[in-house]
Amino acid sequence: MTDKVRLALKVxxxxxxxERVAEAAKRKAAATETIDQAWTRILxxxxxxxxxxxxxxxxxxxxxGATGRRPSDAIGTGGTPKxxxxxxxxxxxxxxxxxxxxxxxxxxxxxxxxxxxxxRDRKTLDFAKCVIAAADIIAVDCETFGSEExxxxxxDPWTGQMAGFSVSTRSHSFxxxxxxxxxxxxxxxxxxxxxxxxxxxxPNVMHNAPFDCKWFFVRYGINLIDTLRADTRIMAxxxxxxxxxxxxxxxxxxxxxxxxxxxxxxxxxxFNKIPLDVALAYAAGDTEKTLKLYDWIRGWYDKRADxxxxxxxxxxIEMPVCRTFIWSDIRGIxxxxxxxxxxxxxxxxxxxxxxxxxYALLGEEINLNSPAQLSRKLYGELRLTDVDNGSTGxxxxxxxxxEHAVIQYILDYRGVGKLRQAFTSKLPKxxxxxxxxxxxxxxxxxxxxxxxxxxxxxxxxxxxxxEIRHLFMASDSDRILVSIDYSQIELRVLAHVANETVLIxxxxxxxxxxxxxxALISKGKYTYEDIERWKDTEGHECQKYRKQAKIVNFGIVYxxxxxxxADTLEITKAEAQAIIDEYxxxxxxxKRYMDEQHxxxxxxxxxxxxxxxxRRLHEEIKAKEKWRIFSAxxxxxxxxxQAGAGTILKKAIVDLADVLPLYDTHILLQVHxxxxxxCPRDITPQGLDHIRTTMENAIKLRCPVRCDVEINPERWxxxxxADKWFTEEDEQ
DNA sequence: TGTGTCACG
DNA sequence: ACGTACGTGACACAA
Numbered sequence: 001m002t003d004k005v006r007l008a009l010k011v012x013x014x015x016x017x018x019e020r021v022a023e024a025a026k027r028k029a030a031a032t033e034t035i036d037q038a039w040t041r042i043l044x045x046x047x048x049x050x051x052x053x054x055x056x057x058x059x060x061x062x063x064x065g066a067t068g069r070r071p072s073d074a075i076g077t078g079g080t081p082k083x084x085x086x087x088x089x090x091x092x093x094x095x096x097x098x099x100x101x102x103x104x105x106x107x108x109x110x111x112x113x114x115x116x117x118x119x120r121d122r123k124t125l126d127f128a129k130c131v132i133a134a135a136d137i138i139a140v141d142c143e144t145f146g147s148e149e150x151x152x153x154x155x156d157p158w159t160g161q162m163a164g165f166s167v168s169t170r171s172h173s174f175x176x177x178x179x180x181x182x183x184x185x186x187x188x189x190x191x192x193x194x195x196x197x198x199x200x201x202x203p204n205v206m207h208n209a210p211f212d213c214k215w216f217f218v219r220y221g222i223n224l225i226d227t228l229r230a231d232t233r234i235m236a237x238x239x240x241x242x243x244x245x246x247x248x249x250x251x252x253x254x255x256x257x258x259x260x261x262x263x264x265x266x267x268x269x270x271f272n273k274i275p276l277d278v279a280l281a282y283a284a285g286d287t288e289k290t291l292k293l294y295d296w297i298r299g300w301y302d303k304r305a306d307x308x309x310x311x312x313x314x315x316x317i318e319m320p321v322c323r324t325f326i327w328s329d330i331r332g333i334x335x336x337x338x339x340x341x342x343x344x345x346x347x348x349x350x351x352x353x354x355x356x357x358x359y360a361l362l363g364e365e366i367n368l369n370s371p372a373q374l375s376r377k378l379y380g381e382l383r384l385t386d387v388d389n390g391s392t393g394x395x396x397x398x399x400x401x402x403e404h405a406v407i408q409y410i411l412d413y414r415g416v417g418k419l420r421q422a423f424t425s426k427l428p429k430x431x432x433x434x435x436x437x438x439x440x441x442x443x444x445x446x447x448x449x450x451x452x453x454x455x456x457x458x459x460x461x462x463x464x465x466x467e468i469r470h471l472f473m474a475s476d477s478d479r480i481l482v483s484i485d486y487s488q489i490e491l492r493v494l495a496h497v498a499n500e501t502v503l504i505x506x507x508x509x510x511x512x513x514x515x516x517x518x519a520l521i522s523k524g525k526y527t528y529e530d531i532e533r534w535k536d537t538e539g540h541e542c543q544k545y546r547k548q549a550k551i552v553n554f555g556i557v558y559x560x561x562x563x564x565x566a567d568t569l570e571i572t573k574a575e576a577q578a579i580i581d582e583y584x585x586x587x588x589x590x591k592r593y594m595d596e597q598h599x600x601x602x603x604x605x606x607x608x609x610x611x612x613x614x615r616r617l618h619e620e621i622k623a624k625e626k627w628r629i630f631s632a633x634x635x636x637x638x639x640x641x642q643a644g645a646g647t648i649l650k651k652a653i654v655d656l657a658d659v660l661p662l663y664d665t666h667i668l669l670q671v672h673x674x675x676x677x678x679c680p681r682d683i684t685p686q687g688l689d690h691i692r693t694t695m696e697n698a699i700k701l702r703c704p705v706r707c708d709v710e711i712n713p714e715r716w717x718x719x720x721x722a723d724k725w726f727t728e729e730d731e732q
Numbered sequence: 733t734g735t736g737t738c739a740c741g
Numbered sequence: 742a743c744g745t746a747c748g749t750g751a752c753a754c755a756a
Contacts, residue, residue, distance in 0.1 A: 367753095369752090369753055372755075418752085422751060422752060446748055448748060456750090459749075460750065460751080554747095556746095557747075558745095559745070562745090564745070627745075630744070631745075633745085634746070634747070642747065642748065
């Protein structure tokens with residue numbers, strides 16, 4: 001028997017054996033486990049919040065005798081008892097829910113409060129108009145649905161439809177149907193001509209405002225953005241960034257009055273199929289709760305003086321930024337679908353070529369996108385060195401590149417496959433009828449206060465391979481894309497919060513910060529000037545030092561230790577430790593800062609950034625697993641830096657609101673330390689300077705803040721020299 | 733639905 | 742004495 005065959009047998013037989021053992025254990029457990037023990041086991045599993053809630057409901061229902069195991073579920077094949085599983089419990093929940101649904105809906109309709117009003121005729125419309133116009137604040141929410149053609153339309157104002165919307169004042173809650181199967185006496189025209197003035201003038205509050213604002217503007221041209229006072233999701237984020245922020249759950253936990261759950265009530269029924277009396281009871285309740293939640297949070301601001309900073313953050317930074325990016329997303333960014341198709345075809349051909357080469361080398365057609373299959377092939381059959389527990393990630397593969405010719409092909413295949421799967425073949429699907437991509441910026445998506453972005457995520461368009469970014473274009477031939485990014489903003493914030501004079505002086509002198517650190521970790525072997533002189537010389541030690549310094553500069557911000565640094569730089573742990581020691585010796589205030597932050601997290605349970613944004617880690621520091629506590633300390637060190645950098649950019653966005661209109665310029669995208677804007681082609685150097693200095697002066701630090709301006713006529717990241725651009729423009 | 737991988741800063 | 746890289750979203754696979 002050859003080794004290869006023996007190994008193949010081993011690989012195949014082992015899981016069988018372990019499966020048999022597991023199966024026997026299960027049978028034994030089923031024979032001995034009581035239902036209470038089963039519940040303890042299931043509830044201790046890593047369940048999603050929704051599942052946990054459902055499981056608890058089933059347990060209660062079981063105890064009350066409202067449901068129970070079916071004999072067919074309790075007995076397996078051969079008459080052996082089957083143990084009670086999570087899947088079975090969730091099946092029981094579905095059954096219970098289905099049984100309860102009709103009754104719940106009936107009860108909801110019967111108990112509809114008297115101040116809920118269904119707007120279905122002239123009289124109720126006039127009443128709604130008067131009540132809304134007289135209100136000091138309203139809550140608004142819309143109900144949407146998709147179609148056969150656009151199944152995701154319920155989430156997409158560019159392809160879906162609005163079933164209706166609800167508006168709450170402090171006295172009444174209205175539901176105004178627009179497109180229900182159940183007809184009313186009113187047309188969309190009648191409804192909006194009556195309500196538009198009131199809707200657009202009274203300050204409003206919403207939960208997840210970008211969603212509803214976009215629907216109203218894109219579908220009906222109703223502008224609720226300029227009068228948007230608050231988004232209760234953002235207010236909730238400012239109160240507790242760790243929890244989920246669904247309206248229903250916030251109401252349950254904070255107002256102690258549970259909200260209705262759409263899925264639970266309606267399942268997959270599109271909202272336009274919902275009877276109007278049910279729609280009223282559900283939708284009017286949502287806006288009423290939103291307004292109550294808003295008042296509840298405002299109440300805390302009034303009660304607690306220490307929340308003044310949070311209140312300021314919400315109303316003077318977050319809400320203006322949120323409003324700006326609702327407009328940005330509505331405006332959208334032009335996308336070159338034809339070029340994308342061409343690029344996609346090129347990538348597909350390249351991918352097929354590589355795949356053929358790989359199959360020839362492997363002698364078998366495995367699925368290369370399956371980590372499991374690839375891992376078995378490389379480490380099992382081919383017996384290549386498994387450097388990272390069977391991982392087939394780039395890092396592991398790069399290290400065994402010399403062992404087999406196929407590795408480089410696999411890496412290339414991965415690279416081109418990623419570009420095609422994630423970008424050239426997917427981005428065109430996000431293009432709407434106007435030829436533009438309308439991303440969803442979530443201005444407080446991350447716990448650190450950073451933006452997130454989705455559908456598509458324009459923050460993760462490749463930067464190293466610029467051809468994908470080139471697909472994003474200026475809106476018109478007389479306009480250009482201008483991208484302005486903060487230079488080394490996180491390291492500047494670090495210099496500021498740590499008050500590290502060595503770093504501050506380097507920034508003041510305009511020195512390259514990686515070269516500064518490179519000189520430092522070379523232990524005096526090279527000066528800053530040496531590094532700068534030799535950094536681009538292939539193979540020179542200065543180049544190595546600068547490369548290491550760059551990784552250390554970023555790594556320290558993340559709380560990187562010697563182990564990870566050694567891993568990344570492919571040096572010994574002792575060498576890595578020596579570099580870190582040298583770094584902290586040269587930047588003593590950074591060491592002090594990190595120690596202070598770690599102590600602060602452990603003492604207070606939270607840390608703050610320069611605008612009072614908080615990261616609460618109370619639960620983490622109480623964890624019994626050491627790694628979670630270490631992780632919390634790293635977060636404590638990293639948060640003020642990452643959040644601070646994010647807050648500077650947000651403050652800049654607020655300040656730019658008064659500047660950009662002067663130059664007919666609009667923000668299109670945010671990529672953490674960068675803003676991509678759409679400008680007139682004839683914008684002046686003075687105009688760009690004004691925009692740049694506004695960003696640089698957004699928040700004063702102990703060191704200067706600098707931005708770089710890139711001029712991209714037509715395509716993102718296809719930049720031209722600014723001086724040349726302006727002199728040539730003048731000649732025309 | 734969770735996991736692995738990989739794109740970004 | 743020991744030991745640790747932060748924050749995201751999207752895709753394909755495997756169950």
